[in-house]
Amino acid sequence: MGQGGLVPGEGGPARVRLGDVGELGLIRRIRESAGARVARVRTGIGDDAAVLEPAPGALLLATTDLVIEHVHFRRATSSPADIGWKALAVNLSDIAAMGGVPRWALVGLAVPEGTDVDDVDRFYAGMREAGAPHGIAVVGGDTCAAPDGWVAAVTVLGEHVGSPRLRSAARPGHVVAVTGSLGRSTAGLRVLEAEPALGAAVPAAVARDLTAAHRRPIARVAEGQWLAAQPAVHAMMDLSDGLATDLGHVCRESGVGARVRADRVPVSEATRQAARALGEDVLGWAISGGEDYELLVALDAGEAARVAAGLLAATGTPLTLVGEITGPGEPMPIFVDERGTALAMGPGYEHFRPAGRRGG
Amino acid sequence: MGQGGLVPGEGGPARVRLGDVGELGLIRRIRESAGARVARVRTGIGDDAAVLEPAPGALLLATTDLVIEHVHFRRATSSPADIGWKALAVNLSDIAAMGGVPRWALVGLAVPEGTDVDDVDRFYAGMREAGAPHGIAVVGGDTCAAPDGWVAAVTVLGEHVGSPRLRSAARPGHVVAVTGSLGRSTAGLRVLEAEPALGAAVPAAVARDLTAAHRRPIARVAEGQWLAAQPAVHAMMDLSDGLATDLGHVCRESGVGARVRADRVPVSEATRQAARALGEDVLGWAISGGEDYELLVALDAGEAARVAAGLLAATGTPLTLVGEITGPGEPMPIFVDERGTALAMGPGYEHFRPAGRRGG
Numbered sequence: 001m002g003q004g005g006l007v008p009g010e011g012g013p014a015r016v017r018l019g020d021v022g023e024l025g026l027i028r029r030i031r032e033s034a035g036a037r038v039a040r041v042r043t044g045i046g047d048d049a050a051v052l053e054p055a056p057g058a059l060l061l062a063t064t065d066l067v068i069e070h071v072h073f074r075r076a077t078s079s080p081a082d083i084g085w086k087a088l089a090v091n092l093s094d095i096a097a098m099g100g101v102p103r104w105a106l107v108g109l110a111v112p113e114g115t116d117v118d119d120v121d122r123f124y125a126g127m128r129e130a131g132a133p134h135g136i137a138v139v140g141g142d143t144c145a146a147p148d149g150w151v152a153a154v155t156v157l158g159e160h161v162g163s164p165r166l167r168s169a170a171r172p173g174h175v176v177a178v179t180g181s182l183g184r185s186t187a188g189l190r191v192l193e194a195e196p197a198l199g200a201a202v203p204a205a206v207a208r209d210l211t212a213a214h215r216r217p218i219a220r221v222a223e224g225q226w227l228a229a230q231p232a233v234h235a236m237m238d239l240s241d242g243l244a245t246d247l248g249h250v251c252r253e254s255g256v257g258a259r260v261r262a263d264r265v266p267v268s269e270a271t272r273q274a275a276r277a278l279g280e281d282v283l284g285w286a287i288s289g290g291e292d293y294e295l296l297v298a299l300d301a302g303e304a305a306r307v308a309a310g311l312l313a314a315t316g317t318p319l320t321l322v323g324e325i326t327g328p329g330e331p332m333p334i335f336v337d338e339r340g341t342a343l344a345m346g347p348g349y350e351h352f353r354p355a356g357r358r359g360g
Numbered sequence: 361m362g363q364g365g366l367v368p369g370e371g372g373p374a375r376v377r378l379g380d381v382g383e384l385g386l387i388r389r390i391r392e393s394a395g396a397r398v399a400r401v402r403t404g405i406g407d408d409a410a411v412l413e414p415a416p417g418a419l420l421l422a423t424t425d426l427v428i429e430h431v432h433f434r435r436a437t438s439s440p441a442d443i444g445w446k447a448l449a450v451n452l453s454d455i456a457a458m459g460g461v462p463r464w465a466l467v468g469l470a471v472p473e474g475t476d477v478d479d480v481d482r483f484y485a486g487m488r489e490a491g492a493p494h495g496i497a498v499v500g501g502d503t504c505a506a507p508d509g510w511v512a513a514v515t516v517l518g519e520h521v522g523s524p525r526l527r528s529a530a531r532p533g534h535v536v537a538v539t540g541s542l543g544r545s546t547a548g549l550r551v552l553e554a555e556p557a558l559g560a561a562v563p564a565a566v567a568r569d570l571t572a573a574h575r576r577p578i579a580r581v582a583e584g585q586w587l588a589a590q591p592a593v594h595a596m597m598d599l600s601d602g603l604a605t606d607l608g609h610v611c612r613e614s615g616v617g618a619r620v621r622a623d624r625v626p627v628s629e630a631t632r633q634a635a636r637a638l639g640e641d642v643l644g645w646a647i648s649g650g651e652d653y654e655l656l657v658a659l660d661a662g663e664a665a666r667v668a669a670g671l672l673a674a675t676g677t678p679l680t681l682v683g684e685i686t687g688p689g690e691p692m693p694i695f696v697d698e699r700g701t702a703l704a705m706g707p708g709y710e711h712f713r714p715a716g717r718r719g720g
Contacts, residue, residue, distance in 0.1 A: 041464070041497050050499035052464055054519065055418035062500060064424075064466040064515055070507040071470070104401065104412055106424040108513045110431070137401050139410035140422060147430040153468045153513030155424055159414065 043166060046253065048097040048237055051164050061102075061158040063094035069149030077192040080119040081126030082215040083152060088130045090240065091156035092219035093293040097238035099165050099228020100158040102221060104139045105131065108153035110146035123152070126216075134221055165228050165236035170254035170298035174234060176323040177304065179220050179295045179311070181266040182243060183282060186289025187274045188214030194278055201277035206270040217293040222315050224295055230310070232303035242290045247333040250298065257330025260323035262287065263338050287335060298325050403526060406613065408457040408597055411524050421518040423454035429509030437552040440479040441486030442575040443512060448490045450600065451516035452579035453653040457598035459525050459588020460518040462581060464499045465491065468513035470506035483512070486576075494581055525588050525596035530614035530658035534594060536683040537664060539580050539655045539671070541626040542603060543642060546649025547634045548574030554638055561637035566630040577653040584655055586674050592663035602650045603682075607693040610658065617690025620683035622647065623698050647695060658685050 042051035042059070049063035067087040069075060078086070088105060095102040107127065111120060120143075127138065136156070188210035191202050199207070220238070227233045235254060239246050243265065247258050267286045275282035299307055301324070308319040323333070335343045402411035402419070409423035427447040429435060438446070448465060455462040467487070471480060480503075487498065496516070530536075548570035551562050559567070580598070587593045595614060599606050603625065607618050627646045635642035659667055661684070668679040683693070695703045 041499055044497065044499040045501065050464070050466065052499065052517070054420050054517075055415040058415035058418065060414050060420070060517075062464070062466055062515070062517060064468050064500060064513065065502045066468040066470050066504055066511065066513060068470055068504065068506060068511070071505050104410070104422070106410065106422055106515055108424050108426040110426050110428055110511070137404065139401055139404040139412065140424060141405065142425045144426055144428065145431050146428060148508045151426065151428070151470070151511050151513075153424065153426060153511075155422070155466055155515040157412070157414075157420075157422060157517075 043164065047166050047168075048094040049100065049158070049164075051098070051160070059100075059160040059164065061095050061098050061100040061160055061164065062155065063091050063158075064153065064155040065090045065094070067152045067154070069151070075150070077189075078215055079126075080122040081129070083150060084123035084126030084128075085130040085216045087152040087154045088127045088136070088156070089217050089219050089293065091154050092130070092134065092136075092221055093217070093238040093240065095156055095158035096219045096221045096224030097165070097236050097295060098158075098160060099162065099224045099236065100160040101225065102131075102134050102136055102156050102158040104137050104157045106155040106157075107138055107141035108143075108151075109141065110144050110151040112148065112150075113145050127154075130216070160228075162228060165233060165297075167235055167237045167250050167253040170235040170250050170256050170258075170325045172256055172325050172327045173301060174298040174325040175301045175304040175321050176247065176258055176260060176325060177297050177299060177308065177319050177321045178239065178243065178266065179223050179317050179319055180292070181268040181271065182239065182287070182292050182294060183267055183271045183275075183285035183289050184210055184213035185217060185291035185293075186214075186285040187271045187282075188212070189291075190278055190280060190285075191274055198278055202274050203277075206273045209268075209270045210274055214291065217291060219293055220295045220317065223311060223317050226311055226314050227295065227297055227307070227319075230299070230303075230307055232300040232307055233297050234300070235298040237296050239292045239294045239296050240290055242288045242292075243296065244287050244333060244335070245290070246296055250296065251325075251330070251333060254298075254325070255328050257326040257328065258323055258333035259326050260287075260333055260335050261338065262335045262343055264320065264322045266318070266320040266322075403524065407526050407528075408454040409460065409518070409524075411458070411520070419460075419520040419524065421455050421458050421460040421520055421524065422515065423451050423518075424513065424515040425450045425454070427512045427514070429511070435510070437549075438575055439486075440482040441489070443510060444483035444486030444488075445490040445576045447512040447514045448487045448496070448516070449577050449579050449653065451514050452490070452494065452496075452581055453577070453598040453600065455516055455518040456579045456581045456584030457525070457596050457655060458518075458520060459522065459584045459596065460520040461585065462491075462494050462496055462516050462518040464497050464517045466515040466517075467498055467501035468503075468511075469501065470504050470511040472508065472510075473505050487514075490576070520588075522588060525593060525657075527595055527597045527610050527613040530595040530610050530616050530618075530685045532616055532685050532687045533661060534658040534685040535661045535664040535681050536607065536618055536620060536685060537657050537659060537668065537679050537681045538599065538603065538626065539583050539677050539679055540652070541628040541631065542599065542647070542652050542654060543627055543631045543645035543649050544570055544573035545577060545651035545653075546574075546645040547631045547642075548572070549651075550638055550640060550645075551634055558638055562634050563637075566633045569628075569630045570634055574651065577651060579653055580655045580677065582675050583671060583677050586671055587655065587657055587667070587679075590659070590663075590667050590670070592660040592667055593657050594660070595658040597656050599652045599654045599656050600650055602648045603656065604647050604693060604695070605650070606656055610656065611685075611690070611693060614658075614685070615688050617686040617688065618683055618693035619686050620647075620693055620695050621698065622695045622703055624680065624682045626678070626680040626682075
């Protein structure tokens with residue numbers, strides 16, 4: 001039994017709710033409905049950003065993301081400047097995942113009528129702060145009233161000088177690797193939401209590091225460009241929904257499987273400390289927690305060590321080899337322990353899925 | 361006295377609410393905060409669309425608009441297909457107002473968790489229907505849960521082969537003209553919201569015409585391209601907030617004033633019939649009602665008749681000469697009757713302004 005108007009009568013046609021289809025099913029429906037290939041669209045729906053050809057030889061990347069109060073953030077734990085930062089950063093991350101150069105942003109912002117104008121200024125200040133290192137220009141937007149809570153819709157346009165790296169280019173035998181460390185954003189959120197008594201057990205410096213990772217994620221823009229310039233790097237995407245879910249996207253788009261050594265997934269010492277203090281499962285955070293905005297790549301096995309060393313030298317960011325792409329027939333990635341035993345691991349955060357179905 | 365947290369204590373600093381600044385003031389603040397001119401940004405915040413140069417000689421137009429339930433539409437009077445149509449059409453209209461060719465759309469859609477997936481499909485079907493005549497490709501997007509009501513954030517990218525027409529190019533002596541007829545969308549909304557007894561007085565064919573204008577506005581894409589190809593046409597924008605407000609934008613951006621003959625503002629017979637049946641002021645609808653998505657242009661007086669005849673011949677759409685651009689010093693357009701007497705006429709719908717301040 002469900003709510004009022006959406007419940008079919010007895011014998012009526014069964015209706016499909018978003019909770020049943022999930023975001024993936026929805027994207028598939030939208031992609032199918034978007035129609036045939038269109039001229040000068042190299043890559044449409046289904047990757048981190050669209051790849052367009054506005055002029056011969058010029059590649060334009062375009063991506064859009066919604067950031068919604070009560071869904072993606074709470075005002076209690078994120079300031080207006082944090083919201084502005086994050087609304088831009090999640091889009092910069094999509095451009096980074098293609099190996100592109102972010103250039104221009106358009107911002108749609110809806111806020112409740114009584115909102116303090118200074119808070120709107122702070123939102124834009126946070127956005128400028130996130131965009132400044134990349135020279136992002138806010139070139140347009142729309143502002144209007146919201147009935148309930150903030151809504152930020154940011155579109156970022158970028159350029160690409162080489163070959164954008166897609167989710168669909170992973171092949172059996174490639175090594176799976178991730179930048180930085182995983183689970184920091186989820187750790188930060190858990191620290192912010194912890195009961196005061198429990199939260200007090202987290203050292204202050206640890207809490208600062210992790211809450212910053214949650215509120216002000218840093219898109220791996222330089223890393224994405226460097227990686228996309230390596231012929232050995234084939235597939236790339238950003239980790240917004242968690243390693244399990246996002247590697248699943250790569251597998252589906254590439255028609256391959258993947259096997260990940262859970263013990264090799266990079267987790268920072270701060271994240272471990274927070275998990276211990278809060279009595280939570282750090283591996284669950286690292287594998288199923290979202291919003292880390294690290295990069296996930298599939299690259300040639302023989303070149304992996306060289307690429308990792310090169311990325312570290314060029315950007316200061318580590319690249320950790322965590323697994324391998326396997327043959328087709330395994331739709332979702334498998335996580336194994338050091339003895340090769342498969343671990344039961346649920347998917348990361350997927351919108352529309354009831355919370356009860358989440359793994360971790 | 362206002363609500364809780366946003367009210368300053370006695371002696372505290374006075375806070376500015378969005379209702380006091382209005383959308384215009386907000387755009388000004390955002391524009392100032394967006395920083396200095398950036399390379400390859402021809403026109404940034406403040407016009408209908410941004411004008412970018414992704415490659416030498418190639419002009420890219422970009423615009424984004426939010427369409428929010430309870431603010432821009434009600435589910436009771438707009439179907440999901442209508443919402444999809446309108447969310448795209450308002451962006452096509454922005455591209456049309458620059459004289460551009462719309463090409464690609466990115467769609468951010470948030471809907472409540474219990475939403476029927478078929479309704480989401482219908483949203484995209486309505487969007488496809490609005491975009492099909494223009495060959496629009498939906499190339500990307502984001503779908504997520506909304507806590508309360510639908511939110512659609514659509515970005516449209518377009519191209520321009522000549523010189524985009526800006527709001528800032530109106531000069532004293534130019535003639536002010538509008539395409540089509542005004543007030544139809546407001547008339548349609550009033551018909552939809554009328555008490556049944558009152559609404560029954562509106563002939564069915566009239567109601568159909570006007571409610572369609574409200575639910576499924578048609579962007580003047582071909583008209584915008586034709587007009588932008590005329591050297592006599594200098595400034596152009598689309599009428600989304602009503603003639604009084606939008607002509608005010610042109611005046612402010614161009615540093616000029618404007619005088620409009622209210623009796624020359626084109627109003628359809630259906631709109632007049634609905635106003636009579638509902639006992640409302642048709643001139644108020646035409647001048648202060650928004651969402652008509654007709655084009656407003658400032659053009660050379662000596663060429664105006666020729667341009668109007670040419671547009672009619674090329675597209676079937678009339679262009680009506682309604683007034684003239686005057687010298688600086690008059691910040692808002694003046695509406696006069698046939699004897700030249702100024703009419704008291706309030707501004708159109710501006711977001712964040714308390715309803716009590718609306719004119720009409």
